[in-house]
Amino acid sequence: MAIVVQKYGGSSVANADKIRNVATRVSESFKKGNKVVVVVSAMGDTTDDLIELAGKINPNPEPREMDLLLSTGEIVSSTLLSMALHAMGFRAIALSGPQAGISTDSAFSRARITGIEPKRIVNELKKGNIVIVAGFQGLTSDNDIATLGRGGSDTTAVALAASLKAKICEIYTDVDGVYTADPRIVPEAQKLNEIGYEEMLEMATSGARVMHHRSVELGQVFKMPILVASSLADRPGTMIRGGKNMEQRNKVRGIAHDMDVAKITVTGVPDRPGIAAAIFMPLAKAGISVDTIVQNAGANNITDLTFTVTKNDLNRAMDIIRPVATEIGAKECLSDSRLGKVSIIGTGMQNTPGYAAKMFQTLFTQNINILLITTSEIRITCIIAEDKVKEAVRTLHKAFDLDKD
Amino acid sequence: MAIVVQKYGGSSVANADKIRNVATRVSESFKKGNKVVVVVSAMGDTTDDLIELAGKINPNPEPREMDLLLSTGEIVSSTLLSMALHAMGFRAIALSGPQAGISTDSAFSRARITGIEPKRIVNELKKGNIVIVAGFQGLTSDNDIATLGRGGSDTTAVALAASLKAKICEIYTDVDGVYTADPRIVPEAQKLNEIGYEEMLEMATSGARVMHHRSVELGQVFKMPILVASSLADRPGTMIRGGKNMEQRNKVRGIAHDMDVAKITVTGVPDRPGIAAAIFMPLAKAGISVDTIVQNAGANNITDLTFTVTKNDLNRAMDIIRPVATEIGAKECLSDSRLGKVSIIGTGMQNTPGYAAKMFQTLFTQNINILLITTSEIRITCIIAEDKVKEAVRTLHKAFDLDKD
Numbered sequence: 004m005a006i007v008v009q010k011y012g013g014s015s016v017a018n019a020d021k022i023r024n025v026a027t028r029v030s031e032s033f034k035k036g037n038k039v040v041v042v043v044s045a046m047g048d049t050t051d052d053l054i055e056l057a058g059k060i061n062p063n064p065e066p067r068e069m070d071l072l073l074s075t076g077e078i079v080s081s082t083l084l085s086m087a088l089h090a091m092g093f094r095a096i097a098l099s100g101p102q103a104g105i106s107t108d109s110a111f112s113r114a115r116i117t118g119i120e121p122k123r124i125v126n127e128l129k130k131g132n133i134v135i136v137a138g139f140q141g142l143t144s145d146n147d148i149a150t151l152g153r154g155g156s157d158t159t160a161v162a163l164a165a166s167l168k169a170k171i172c173e174i175y176t177d178v179d180g181v182y183t184a185d186p187r188i189v190p191e192a193q194k195l196n197e198i199g200y201e202e203m204l205e206m207a208t209s210g211a212r213v214m215h216h217r218s219v220e221l222g223q224v225f226k227m228p229i230l231v232a233s234s235l236a237d238r239p240g241t242m243i244r245g246g247k248n249m250e251q252r253n254k255v256r257g258i259a260h261d262m263d264v265a266k267i268t269v270t271g272v273p274d275r276p277g278i279a280a281a282i283f284m285p286l287a288k289a290g291i292s293v294d295t296i297v298q299n300a301g302a303n304n305i306t307d308l309t310f311t312v313t314k315n316d317l318n319r320a321m322d323i324i325r326p327v328a329t330e331i332g333a334k335e336c337l338s339d340s341r342l343g344k345v346s347i348i349g350t351g352m353q354n355t356p357g358y359a360a361k362m363f364q365t366l367f368t369q370n371i372n373i374l375l376i377t378t379s380e381i382r383i384t385c386i387i388a389e390d391k392v393k394e395a396v397r398t399l400h401k402a403f404d405l406d407k408d
Numbered sequence: 409m410a411i412v413v414q415k416y417g418g419s420s421v422a423n424a425d426k427i428r429n430v431a432t433r434v435s436e437s438f439k440k441g442n443k444v445v446v447v448v449s450a451m452g453d454t455t456d457d458l459i460e461l462a463g464k465i466n467p468n469p470e471p472r473e474m475d476l477l478l479s480t481g482e483i484v485s486s487t488l489l490s491m492a493l494h495a496m497g498f499r500a501i502a503l504s505g506p507q508a509g510i511s512t513d514s515a516f517s518r519a520r521i522t523g524i525e526p527k528r529i530v531n532e533l534k535k536g537n538i539v540i541v542a543g544f545q546g547l548t549s550d551n552d553i554a555t556l557g558r559g560g561s562d563t564t565a566v567a568l569a570a571s572l573k574a575k576i577c578e579i580y581t582d583v584d585g586v587y588t589a590d591p592r593i594v595p596e597a598q599k600l601n602e603i604g605y606e607e608m609l610e611m612a613t614s615g616a617r618v619m620h621h622r623s624v625e626l627g628q629v630f631k632m633p634i635l636v637a638s639s640l641a642d643r644p645g646t647m648i649r650g651g652k653n654m655e656q657r658n659k660v661r662g663i664a665h666d667m668d669v670a671k672i673t674v675t676g677v678p679d680r681p682g683i684a685a686a687i688f689m690p691l692a693k694a695g696i697s698v699d700t701i702v703q704n705a706g707a708n709n710i711t712d713l714t715f716t717v718t719k720n721d722l723n724r725a726m727d728i729i730r731p732v733a734t735e736i737g738a739k740e741c742l743s744d745s746r747l748g749k750v751s752i753i754g755t756g757m758q759n760t761p762g763y764a765a766k767m768f769q770t771l772f773t774q775n776i777n778i779l780l781i782t783t784s785e786i787r788i789t790c791i792i793a794e795d796k797v798k799e800a801v802r803t804l805h806k807a808f809d810l811d812k813d
Contacts, residue, residue, distance in 0.1 A: 019464040053484070059424040061491035068494070068502055072487035075480035079458070082477035086466035089473070097473050102551055123551070146507055146528070 006128070006169040007032055010042040010138065010160035014177045015234035016080045017047030025234065026087035028175070029133060033093060038128045040167060042138040042160040043084055045076025066111035070140070070150045074100065077137035077156070085135045095133040098123065100140035100148070105159065107141035107149045114149035116141060116158065119166035136163065154215020161218045165225035172222065172229045174214060179233035180241035181206065181213050183405040184258040188393050191406035195256065197242040202256050202348055205382040209346040210261025219243065254351030255358065255403040260396050262389055264294070264342040265317040266374065267310055267324060271334025274304040281331055282308065285323045291316045295344075295377045295386060309375060311386060314340050342374065343392035346384040347399060353380045365402040371395050411533070411574040412437055415447040415543065415565035419582045420639035421485045422452030430639065431492035433580070434538060438498060443533045445572065447543040447565040448489055450481025471516035475545070475555040479505065482542035482561070490540045500538040503528065505545035505553070510564065512546035512554045519554035521546060521563065524571035541568060559620020566623040570630035577627065577634045579619060584638035585646035586611065586618050588810040589663040593798050596811035600661065602647040607661050607753055610787040614751035615666025624648065659756030660763065660808040665801050667794055669699070669747040670722040671779065672715055672729060676739025679709040686736055687713065690728050696721045700749075700782045700791060714780060716791060719745050747779065748797035751789040752804060758785040770807040776800050 009032065011025050025043075033039045044050075053072055057064045064072075081097040088095035104120035127134045138156025143149050151158050157174055164172035181203065182192040198206070200223035207216035213231055222229045222243060232240025272278055279298075286293055296310040312320045317340050328336050352358045359376075362383055366373060371394065375386035387395055400406060414437065416430050430448075438444045449455075458477055462469045469477075486502040493500035509525035532539045543561025548554050556563050562579055569577035586608065587597040603611070605628035612621035618636055627634045627648060637645025677683055684703075691698055701715040717725045722745050733741050757763045764781075767788055771778060776799065780791035792800055805811060 019461070022465060056424070057488065057491055060427060060488050061495040063495075064491045065494055068487045068490045071502055071504070072484060075483050078480050079477060082473045083462065083465050085473045086462055086469045089470055090466040090468075097476055099476070099553075148504075 004036060004038050006040065006164075006167045007037040007171055007173065008040045008042065008160050008164035008167065008169045009173045009175060010156055011044065011234055012156065012176050013044040013047055013049070015175055016043055016084065019083075022080070022083050022087050025175075026084060026091055028234065029084070030088060030091055030093050033133055040124060040128070040134045040136060040163055040169070041084065042136050042156055042163065043077060043080045044138050044156040045073075046080045046083075049076040049079070067147060070111045070114075071148045073150050074137070074140040074148045077139050081135045081137040088133055088135075093133055094131050095135060096127050097135045097137070098127075099137045100159070101142035103134075103136040103163070105141035105162070107143055107151070109143045109145065109147065109149060111147075111149050113152035114141065114143070116151070116162045119162055121163070121166050124163070124167065154217055157215050157218035158221060161221040161225075161227055161229060164227050165221065169227070172227050174218075174229060174231045175234035176213065176231065177234070178213060178231075179236055179238050180231050181211070181243070181257070183256070184396050184400045185211075185260065188260070188396050189258070189400045189406075192400065193405060195241050196239070197244060198256060199350055200243060200245055201381055202350055203243045205346070205348045205379060206257055206259045209259035209348065209382065209384060210263075210344065211257070211259045214243075254349050254355055255347050255405065256349040256351075257347075258396050258399050258403075258405065259346045259348060260343060260392050262343045262392060263313050263315075264311050264344050264386060264389075265314045265338065265340040266342055266386065267312065267317070267320060268337045269308045269324065269328050269333045269335075270337065272306050272308050273332055274306040278331055279308070282324065282327055285327060286312075286320060289319060289323055291320050291323070295375050295384070297375050297377075311342070311344075311375070341389045342386055343389040344384050344386045345392055345395040345399065346382050347403060348382045350381045352383070359383050361402065362399065365398055366395055369394060369398050409441060409443050411445065411569075411572045412442040412576055412578065413445045413447065413565050413569035413572065413574045414578045414580060415561055416449065416639055417561065417581050418449040418452055418454070420580055421448055421489065424488075427485070427488050427492050430580075431489060431496055433639065434489070435493065435496055435498050438538055445529060445533070445539045445541060445568055445574070446489065447541050447561055447568065448482060448485045449543050449561040450478075451485045451488075454481040454484070472552060475516045475519075476553045478555050479542070479545040479553045482544050486540045486542040493538055493540075498538055499536050500540060501532050502540045502542070503532075504542045505564070506547035508539075508541045508568070510546035510567070512548055512556070514548045514550065514552065514554060516552075516554050518557035519546065519548070521556070521567045524567060526568070526571050529568070529572065559622055562620050562623035563626060566626040566630075566632055566634060569632050570626065574632070577632050579623075579634060579636045580639035581618065581636065582639070583618060583636075584641055584643050585636050586616070586648070586662070588661070589801050589805045590616075590665065593665070593801050594663070594805045594811075597805065598810060600646050601644070602649065603661060604755055605648060605650055606786055607755055608648045610751070610753045610784060611662055611664045614664035614753065614787065614789060615668075615749065616662070616664045619648075659754050659760055660752050660810065661754040661756075662752075663801050663804050663808070663810065664751045664753060665748060665797050667748045667797060668718050668720075669716050669749050669791060669794075670719045670743065670745040671747055671791065672717065672722070672725060673742045674713045674729065674733050674738045674740075675742065677711050677713050678737055679711040683736055684713070687729065687732055690732060691717075691725060694724060694728055696725050696728070700780055700789070702780050702782075716747070716780070746794045747791055748794040749789050749791045750797055750800040750804065751787050752808060753787045755786045757788070764788050766807065767804065770803055771800055774799060774803050
């Protein structure tokens with residue numbers, strides 16, 4: 004019998020009725036003869052509510068205590084789903100992350116899974132149980148509870164699927180798959196029937212919110228097919244997987260965008276070794292992720308260094324960079340928080356020239372100014388003004404013929 | 409340095425302000441130089457809310473899943489108290505029952521503590537941490553979470569105190585000690601400065617709600633002094649402990665009462681061996697606790713058998729008893745759910761005659777009819793009509809001079 008891992012997000016288990024709906028879907032897979040392992044997130048806004056409650060007591064709670072606190076949310080939803088399956092006459096058992104054998108490192112609030120000992124899950128499946136696992140959490144080597152951070156339950160699901168050698172990992176969410184662009188912005192956006200891991204990774208890191216890139220990476224490493232589909236409808240979703248046939252289709256597979264971009268420019272930077280490290284090490288230590296970095300080498304060994312951070316991190320980043328800039332003898336620090344980015348993504352791009360030129364030309368004809376450009380082998384990203392992002396997504400979607408089946 | 413174990417109930421940690429208040433009290437004991445271990449219950453109505461939520465999904469949830477669900481309540485309050493102590497500048501760490509090393513049997517929803525491995529707690533205390541333990545829960549040998557049932561967090565506190573060889577276990581609650589009678593019924597009731605384990609046990613099993621009898625028993629076995637005091641006021645509470653001086657005071661130490669009494673009488677029972685077992689075994693199997701049992705041996709080997717159960721169990725008990733009564737050839741099954749009981753308690757009673765006579769005489773002069781009588785060495789209990797209980801408590805309190813210091 005094949006093992007299927009299903010994951011349901013917080014909005015899919017937000018109340019008793021929705022939990023019953025999930026139980027029905029789970030039981031359908033079980034009745035087909037699958038061994039079913041289900042990973043759940045916390046109900047609805049539970050995690051946010053717990054964070055707010057903690058904030059009333061301590062504005063800067065210790066990550067260790069916070070993780071122990073937050074881990075309760077997924078335990079609640081997993082036990083309730085197990086009870087719902089019992090009420091429908093199915094055998095089921097809820098397991099916390101530690102009970103499911105999930106080990107993590109000690110990086111509280113953003114822990115990585117270091118290993119899974121699936122003995123208990125395998126035993127429960129053998130007994131005929133549907134196994135419900137609390138997502139987002141695991142046990143450190145010090146016997147503490149750590150949570151996996153953003154996208155945590157997706158990561159739990161893919162890791163469990165890999166460890167159990169499941170035939171598929173099904174991620175059920177409030178959208179019914181991966182689209183060529185955000186359908187709220189581009190009504191003509193097409194749902195993709197399938198997409199490769201690399202493309203999905205680029206989509207995820209470029210702003211598509213469907214799945215967190217960590218779980219896609221895991222899927223890629225373990226070659227685990229991942230289905231993204233709606234937890235409400237019975238429409239087919241999008242299959243994320245590897246394989247040759249991925250490259251046969253339209254060369255550009257999707258347009259991703261992200262409104263959460265702020266830019267910092269340090270002007271008049273002396274162009275000598277060690278300068279980049281002097282600027283970026285303090286940011287890394289403060290836990291600030293830097294995305295795009297562009298250096299415009301100028302005359303006289305003087306250069307302008309530009310990089311992007313999330314809008315939320317901008318003020319902290321500026322506070323860190325200003326004294327550093329003074330110290331290294333730079334001219335000034337400028338910032339702009341009204342930016343966004345738009346990306347075109349597709350594995351077919353890597354061996355075919357002309358995509359970049361077409362993208363720039365399309366934006367140019369719409370009078371959209373490009374501030375920064377970054378590329379990977381299968382992605383081209385332009386940083387533009389925030390208020391031009393939607394227009395850029397629509398125009399590019401059309402220009403690359405993504406609105407056609 | 410001496411170890412002090414403190415326990416705070418759900419009403420003491422019901423919201424952020426109350427949690428801060430508890431943190432202040434905990435820190436005061438720490439500042440006096442104690443090593444402090446704190447056991448907390450779930451916030452306010454959390455446990456009831458979780459039970460209600462589960463009930464919406466499954467009217468008969470599996471006890472294993474229910475325990476895993478309910479255990480989250482105490483984890484939430486323990487992490488928040490830890491965060492409150494951090495915010496005040498103290499070192500603290502929250503531990504779940506399993507992390508605290510608490511092992512239980514697998515009797516879900518009413519598990520017994522089978523052992524405590526306090527290594528982690530001892531280590532955290534050595535590091536200078538105040539240790540906050542989630543009450544009411546432990547880990548079974550199958551790596552499942554089990555809860556201890558009613559009075560569970562008190563039991564956790566006394567068991568931890570015994571295991572850590574603490575100098576005292578302090579139970580902070582919404583009353584400020586043990587009284588000679590319920591002050592809501594007898595305004596002249598006096599707070600006891602101290603009471604022996606046996607007396608407190610009899611008070612607890614006779615209806616006094618201050619502490620659950622399981623934790624008192626544990627205290628008695630391990631000779632752990634238990635202080636019962638208010639979590640809000642700074643008044644001295646009641647010390648529960650052993651020792652000779654217990655017997656020197658007023659011979660009757662307190663009047664306990666309980667409104668939750670229902671009576672079943674099986675009439676015309678053939679008086680032959682095995683009959684009592686035939687009646688009580690099915691009740692025990694159904695998990696129904698029988699309290700008082702009285703058999704009135706009659707003529708011709710025919711007897712009436714009367715026993716009491718809680719009001720909540722009456723209908724189930726009658727459903728079980730009726731077919732049994734028919735089977736054994738009894739005449740009929742009668743029930744009365746409008747009963748209560750009143751008890752006088754005191755170790756001094758055991759070697760001094762006349763207490764029973766005085767109790768019956770006192771009730772007689774108030775025209776209170778006694779339906780059943782049971783006694784232990786240090787307790788006399790009368791089952792009477794529910795609507796006479798308050799009057800009986802007041803009259804007995806006065807008759808035994810408990811309203812005088």
